[in-house]
Amino acid sequence: xxxxxxxxxxxxxxxxxxxxxxxxxxxxxxxxxxxxxxxxxxxxxxxxxxxxxxxxxxxxxxxxxxxxxxxxxxxxxxxxxxxxxxxxxxxxxxxxxxxxxxxxxxxxxxxxxx
Ligand code: HEM
Numbered sequence: 547x548x549x550x551x552x553x554x555x556x557x558x559x560x561x562x563x564x565x566x567x568x569x570x571x572x573x574x575x576x577x578x579x580x581x582x583x584x585x586x587x588x589x590x591x592x593x594x595x596x597x598x599x600x601x602x603x604x605x606x607x608x609x610x611x612x613x614x615x616x617x618x619x620x621x622x623x624x625x626x627x628x629x630x631x632x633x634x635x636x637x638x639x640x641x642x643x644x645x646x647x648x649x650x651x652x653x654x655x656x657x658x659x660x
Contacts, residue, residue: 564635564636564637564638565636566637566640567589567637567638568639568643569639572589572611573611573612574611576612578596578603578607578610581593581596581606581607581611582611583609583613583614584613584614584615584639586615586646587639587643587645587647588638589635589636589637589638590631590636591636592606594634595634601621605617605621615646
């Protein structure tokens with residue numbers, strides 16, 4: 547059987563088109579009862595997860611309403627953690643506000659499944 551070209555395999559893993567959410571909108575969700583964070587230009591609503599986070603709610607709250615990429619990456623999360631994230635994904639930054647995924651369909655070597 548012929549293997550799919552690599553680019554097709556990568557695209558198959560991409561999430562469906564996500565709603566665009568701006569930095570300004572994310573910034574309005576910066577409280578314990580309503581907490582959004584940005585990781586690799588994607589927006590996550592982690593409100594329901596805060597209390598369950600094995601690293602504690604405070605480390606996430608430090609980044610509430612803002613970018614948490616470096617903190618998330620720096621703590622070396624497991625594959626399990628990366629899989630958990632998916633259920634909190636609610637959108638992505640518009641192209642012009644992204645700092646990581648700046649080219650359409652670009653796949654980072656971040657270890658985070660695209
Ligand atoms: C949706 C976002 C996040 C998810 C799903 C998540 C999930 C997890 C999970 C499952 C663990 C247990 C260890 C592991 O499996 O890697 C963990 C640990 C940890 N997380 Fe997160 N995390 C998220 C965001 C963050 C952010 C933004 C920070 C900011 C610093 C953070 C800091 C930590 C720390 C410090 C630990 C280590 C706790 C320890 O080993 O004592 N996490 N996280």
